[in-house]
Structure formats: structure tokens, C-alpha cells
Amino acid sequence: MPLAKYLLHPSPEEEKRKHKKKHLVQSPNSYFMDVKCPGCYKITMVFSHAQTVPTGRKARLTEGCSFRRKQH
Numbered sequence: 142m143p144l145a146k147y148l149l150h151p152s153p154e155e156e157k158r159k160h161k162k163k164h165l166v167q168s169p170n171s172y173f174m175d176v177k178c179p180g181c182y183k184i185t186m187v188f189s190h191a192q193t194v195p196t197g198r199k200a201r202l203t204e205g206c207s208f209r210r211k212q213h
Contacts, residue, residue, distance in 0.1 A: 172210055179205040186211070 146155075151165060161170050171190040177183070187208075202208060 174208045174210050176202065176206055176208045179207075 149165075156164055157170075161167065171188065174187055174189060176185050176187050178185070
């Protein structure tokens with residue numbers, strides 16, 4: 142039975158679903174992002190996988206907030 146997927150060049154969707162240590166090149170799944178509040182226009186830096194009491198796990202943005210992912 143032939144191998145159905147190419148192991149050297151996996152698709153980006155496949156890499157995104159893997160554990161951070163199982164990627165072809167190890168890298169974390171979390172990231173920092175700038176979030177702008179629509180009311181006061183203040184920019185706050187937020188960690189994507191913050192362990193805060195209300196949300197836990199991945200951070201959830203409220204409606205109307207704009208954000209951008211920080212570059213390394």
C-alpha cells in the first residue's frame with residue numbers, strides 16, 4: 142500500500158492542526174496581537190492563548206474590536 146501523503150512538504154492546513162512539537166519545523170501555535178478598542182481607540186498587546194478567568198484557552202475578541210497579529 143503506497144503512502145498517501147507527502148511527508149516532506151505537508152499542506153499549511155495540515156501543519157496548523159499539528160501539535161507544536163510535531164510540526165516539520167518546531168514553532169509555537171500561540172502569538173501576540175495588538176487589539177484596538179472601538180470606544181477609546183487604545184491599543185493593547187494581548188497573548189492569544191491567555192489563561193484569563195473569563196475566557197481561558199484561546200482569547201476571544203468582542204464584536205467591533207480590530208486586531209493584528211504581531212510579527213516576530
